[in-house]
Amino acid sequence: MRTALVIGAGLMGTSAALALAGRGVTVHLRDHDPTRSRTAAALGAGTDEAPEGPVDLAIVAVPPAHVATTLATAMREGVARGYLDVASVKGGPRRELAALGADLSAYIGTHPMAGKERSGPLAGSADLFEGRPWVLTPTPETATEVLNLALELVALCRAVPVVMDADAHDRAVALVSHTPQLISSMVAARLEEADETAVRLCGQGIRDVTRIAASDPAMWVEILSANPGPVADVLTGIAADLAETVESLRALQSAEDGARRGGTAGIEDVLRRGNAGRVRVPGKHGTAPAAYEVVAVLIGDRPGELARIFADAGRAGVNVEDVRIEHATGQQAGLVQLMVEPSAAPVLAAALRERGWSIRQ
Known part of the structure; x- marks a missing residue:
């Protein structure tokens, strides 16, 4: 070309x-x-x-x-x-x-x-x-x-x-791209009128779920308008799960032991099915996701801190497989979560402590 x-x-x-x-x-x-x-x-x-x-x-x-x-x-x-x-x-x-x-x-x-x-x-x-x-x-x-x-x-x-195949592609992206966009937006929409004290409690979980809710609405209206049927099919299944989950949660409020047990079973079922589905999401290099150990390190919000922590991990001979940063509310600090092979976690934690880093459990 x-x-x-x-x-x-x-x-x-x-x-x-x-x-x-x-x-x-x-x-x-x-x-x-x-x-x-x-x-x-x-x-x-x-x-x-x-x-x-x-x-x-x-x-x-x-x-x-x-x-x-x-x-x-x-x-x-x-x-x-x-x-x-x-x-x-x-x-x-x-x-x-x-x-x-x-x-x-x-x-x-x-x-x-x-x-x-x-x-x-x-x-x-x-x-x-x-x-x-x-x-x-x-x-x-x-x-x-x-x-x-x-x-x-x-x-x-x-x-x-x-x-x-083109139609198989459209069904696939309805599941892995288009529906997540809508779900993310729906969760983020709950925050619009939320009390300020609740919003200040936002942690990494809500940040992860709502990240793509920042996308351009006009662009997504065009995308969803071109693939409405497959997206609606996926949402129908989610709506059924949601209705059953709401029913299970209401049952947990019951005074009857039998109803509470049924509610617990319903919640556990959706959570376990979520575990099973999450395992199928490809991990590093497209392979099955590995079970990494997390080494959490307190880090100041200063230039060069991330470079220093990665350099220290390298000196310890440990490969960082993935990383996540959780910012502390109202403070100039945060937690860097270093994901490593389980056997490497104690080595990395000990090496970082030696170099003056504060390790969090």
């Missing part, structure tokens, strides 16, 4: 353009808002000048509702040898494109499983897709050349290709 045209200079389009431009591909940028393509060009994502002739690959990075018409227009213009989109929904846009009479042999639907809470070209990053799954949804009609161009794009962005 020597040339590419990115249509849509938002987060996804700009990030793909930055990755391609950084690896020697000549990238042209187009957006319905010229200021966005100019901004992306100024960031080093390519040029906002139109290509002189057909490019190797056109990458359509627009909201799902506009994917088919944007692709059809680009195909009529003959701007590229191959065409793909990076929208988060795949089945609907492909059917719309077919209904518009487009040549589906020149097209492949794709979806990089990456993103941020922020949007727009200024949020773009050349490493956004690095190490992340990038779904490809070829059909028997997809030309080999187009599939190869898509695979080359994924490689240049240092992502991991995953081949799926």
Whole structure:
């Protein structure tokens, strides 16, 4: 691939353009808002000048509702040898494109499983897709050349290709992406009118659950509008679990021993099923999640403290598998939770104590 045209200079389009431009591909940028393509060009994502002739690959990075018409227009213009989109929904846009009479042999639907809470070209990053799954949804009609161009794009962005059926993809993202967004927003919405004393008690749990609730509502309305059925199906199951959980909690308020036992069993059931589901979430390097030991260290909010603690862990010969920071409310300090192999936890704790760190149980 020597040339590419990115249509849509938002987060996804700009990030793909930055990755391609950084690896020697000549990238042209187009957006319905010229200021966005100019901004992306100024960031080093390519040029906002139109290509002189057909490019190797056109990458359509627009909201799902506009994917088919944007692709059809680009195909009529003959701007590229191959065409793909990076929208988060795949089945609907492909059917719309077919209904518009487009040549589906020149097209492949794709979806990089990456993103941020922020949007727009200024949020773009050349490493956004690095190490992340990038779904490809070829059909028997997809030309080999187009599939190869898509695979080359994924490689240049240092992502991991995953081949799926388009409708299976839409059901999958309804479960692992779209529904979590709604649940996160629903939980965060409870905080809007909460008493200030309750909000001040927010810890890492509520921060984890509500992190993605900061996402752009307009963007998510477009995504959810393109995949409403599968998301509603997942939420129906969650609603049933929620109703049973509410009933179990009410039973725990009962004066009858039998009712309380039934309530306890109901709560335990949903928690155990949650444990079983959580175990299936891939861990480090895509493998099954490991049972790490946590070494919690009190750390001051000063420049260089994180670098120092990681350097001390390195000197102890311990590999930190994961890390989390829990900030202390109203204090210039927090807890750094270092996740390590269980056998390494005592070694790390002892080494850090030796170097003056305060270890918390």
